[in-house]
Amino acid sequence: MDEDRDDFEFERRFFCREFPDELNDGDAPTLIVQGYFVHEDNYALRVRLQGEGVDRPMGERTDALNVLLEERDRFTAASMTAKGPAVGGTRYEAERPLDPSIAAELVVRGSSLIVKNRYGIWLGEDWWNIDVFGGSNAPLIVAEVERSGPVTDLVIPPFCVTEITDDARFSNDGLAEHPYSTWSDSYEQELQREGSHFLKGFGSNRSL
Template identity: 70%
Template sequence: MPLDEEHKDFEFERRFFCRRLPEKLTREETPTLIVQSYYVHEDNYALRIRLQANDYGVPMSAHTDALHTLLESGDRFTAASMTAKGPSVGGTRYEAERAIDVGIAQELVLRGGSPIVKNRYGIWLDEDWWNLDAFGDKNAPLIVAEVERSGPVTDLTIPDFCLTEITDDARFSNDGLADRPFSHWKDTFDQELAEHGPHFLTNFGYNRTERPEDGH
């Protein structure tokens, strides 16, 4: 079986916690607005409906309510999908995604699930495409950077705006954030980071890392 066929329903990614967006890299970029809702978000299993409006971001803050944003921006959404996810293990996660009608997706999000809202920026760094997600509502001011490849993400150059790795921290998965928003445990995480310091996984080959400019 060809490699891409064997792995077509799996995603390979590494994810990192950031204090803020790297303005020098995102200043000229218009983000994609994403509103998504989780109908299953337990034990790292998830069923998700996602809507996205390309090249149309909105200001993200603790007051950026997902459903209000959906209603205000509904005619700008250009794509929608339904995705089933399995648990993440070592940067690998089962993810079967299917495109669905935008109007149907909007109605489903309005009718149920646990919604989140975020702006997504995309940038090239070295040979990798990075997504930088700035969350709103109860997940503000969380910033997560992630890099995805068609196979395991090994020998990665980790940029200095990535403070610590959260690849296998289920709290930071989007379905985890739908269940327990970042604002509910931000202080606990800050304390963990202050006590134990940043860490990066070492089972993905060679990491090249730089000390973050903003410290803890």
């Protein structure tokens, strides 16, 4: 059923060390603050607020709750999403819109928070989202592509260091429970030891 298919997301995600300056056109990104009320065993219940063109620097001292309180009148969209575990680039995701004022009150009243800037960029034939995280997840940068079906024959830009599509550590709910800064050193050692990898089961991986 088409309605059931709409409740699944198809995406591939990549770890990046830096945001390419040449891809920043000077426009302010989308500011995202999201709270997780459930984040266990790759199941999650998330409330997200988004503000277009809200430029807040992301660093280790960026506090998600302070950002929410200071910018709450500039959030123009919000949603509540139930998520299941990711398998092979596919994840159950049922999303419903919320009034931003209600969403803000829910998030303030108790959840694990994440704050990030999202940049949107056309690269090749796909729209890429590049998330720059703040707070305890700084300086993490994640690039992702989402389609209405499996993400096959993808053109992968050079700033993508390695693929993290099915790595639960890098899911936003995983980062809410175990922030990147608490394990970034061990991950860098792992990456040096094992090298980069890109999934092979999605057709050809092409270079930009």
